[in-house]
Amino acid sequence: MNAPQTFASLDALARHLRERLDKKYVLLFAFNGTGKTRLSMAFKDMGKETVEDDEGNEVTTRDTLYFNAFTEDLFHWDNDRRVLRMHTDSRFFDGLQELEMESRIRPLLARYADIDFLIDYATSEITFFREKDADGAPIPIKVSRGEENIFVWCFFLAVAQLAVDGQESYRWVKYLYIDDPISSLDDNNAIAVASHLAQLLKKSDGQIRTVISTHHHLFFNVMGNELKPAQYFLSKEDGQFLLKNTGKTPRFHHIALLKELNAVVESGQIFTYHFNILRNILEKTATFHGFQHFSACIQQFSDDEDGILRERMIQLFSHGNYSLFEPQEMMPENKEYFRKILRDFMNNYRFNPELFPEPPQESVTP
Template identity: 30%
Template sequence: MDKAELVKQLKQTKESIVLLYAFNSTGKTRLSVGYKDYTKVLNGGDHAGVYYNAYSEDLFAWDNDEPNDNENVRLTISESSLDQFIVKFNDEAPIRDKLLPYRPKYDFKLVPKQSDNPELGWGSVIFFLASEPEKQIKISRGEERVFVWCFFLALFEIDGWVDKQNAHFFIDDPVSSLDDNNIFITARLLLQLFEKHCDSKKIILTTHHMGLFSLLHNWLRSPENEGKFKTKNIVREESKKEIEGKEIIEIKEREQIENKFLARFLEKENDEYNLIGLKRGNVLYHILILKVLKKAIAKNELYTYHFVLLRQVMESISSFLGKGRFSYVLDVLNIPESNYKSDIINALSHENIYIEKSSNMNPDNKELFIKIYSDLTTHFKFSL
């Protein structure tokens, strides 16, 4: 199908959450623009939804203040149609709240376009360390991406913008230039966004990052989230019967449980797009998770959140073998005290402590992690 047909198909999906994995250069940003243009036509020429993509990021640019030896370096906010909504930020609190899980090492301040007329809105952002608030700094590319992403997450909640453009969110690749820990945190924030809005609007997420795609897909379909991302529908079925020479129509109702989400691989060849189901992808992304863990072990950069990824692999293996608990894999591997150690993994991979997942593993947990990974990859002989 061409881009126009793909856009129409995405608009018509009954699922409110759409996850799309695609390699770079597939045209994800152009797809978000195509979706915007198509839904504007359907909405009488007005924006129907809100967006985060490369164009969103381009609204922010560094003024390095080189003539003054970078004394007043700042991140400028270009004028755009969003100004009417950005002006509604009374202070930095909404953005700071979204940044909190990332635990930034810097602080920031919004600067008005005109100091004598703050009603004109915000024109730039200055960054500084809490220990030196008078000295403006330039944050890293990764930190900048996180800041802009959190800026838009806060903007999504501004009254007026979302109220008027409330049909959908289209989020394109929010994790470029981010490390594994920040990708994990971003995944958790996206899951919260899904949970909050999936019953009121469509949310489309495109990404080239298999780890992000894998995390979200597994969380969406996990039993603990079943009540949030599944819906029950009553299906009426008619059947005809003949009783004593008379044709009788019998109507039966049955309950049908359906997902609120759809996950697909997006492939492109020449100018033709194709949406691929995950029968092949399930194998692919769990192999990729194992490769991520292998790399983390080799670099001696093991963080607590890596237990989340290891648990995902064990859950997949257990499910494939027809078992309902990931600790079954520990039994198969003859891990000593497997019940006790499954409790440790369960605690370290619990979603309620994700903000703290940037901490390094302590020596005992690192030893346990490497032991399980080594035994698992030896016993099941994955091709990595």
């Protein structure tokens, strides 16, 4: 496999992706904290251009319709009125009142949630309901955060469909950039979201180029199988961004992750965010073997004090500042804990020994 390409900044990487989009689709896999969302914004900003209209006024043109964490900021929940407000100053909402958005969103939303809604374009408010009163008026309800997120996703899908169909208000769209649409969904819904998204994109016949980035292994695999896109693994090292072509073959990311963890253990360059990767593997393994919690993969019995300590360390180092901000190298004692957790896991759950060298023994016992 080719060596990864190196980029000094996200702007340089975004520029490369725009040049690379001679292909219909580009699919990126990257862990949280790598810069996926910032990359999507850099890509979007490169499509902005200030020009003069026919009357000599300066206007900003765009070419990218995007979905990322900032898309949810276009909506705001009002607890007092039990409505979801739209920030309609964004071009995302151009001309929606004439486009019968309810009828476009409703069949998409019905796939994931048992709720209905009405859009009041005059007040820019969305009311959710399940029942109506005796007069036929909807009885407003407060939806969960997950239901709100999936509604926003379905709203975006409906808008993306307008762009794919060449609707006049969205003919400016040359690129779709979709970053992590399924972060709050379980695996079954991840498959459904990936499949539905692939169906929509195939209808564009490549006229709209698309970049999709995700940290979700299953979503990545399904999109790869459905679209046959150019597939890459995005990582960050020493302040630079690495883009590695993963090829067209199915990706068994737990194997790739374990190989990476074995390599860092061997090198001694173990950072706090590696606990986040290890936890991801433990959670997937626990689910596969029918356990309720990843601790089952590191505790030998219920009062296993060492196992309880290791679980607490994984909980600590896979959350908060340790995993979300700039990587920090671990203290020597914590490195030894990491080595032991990984080594015991590899011993208890047998993997192909040809793929993995014998993990080095820890020098001291914590």
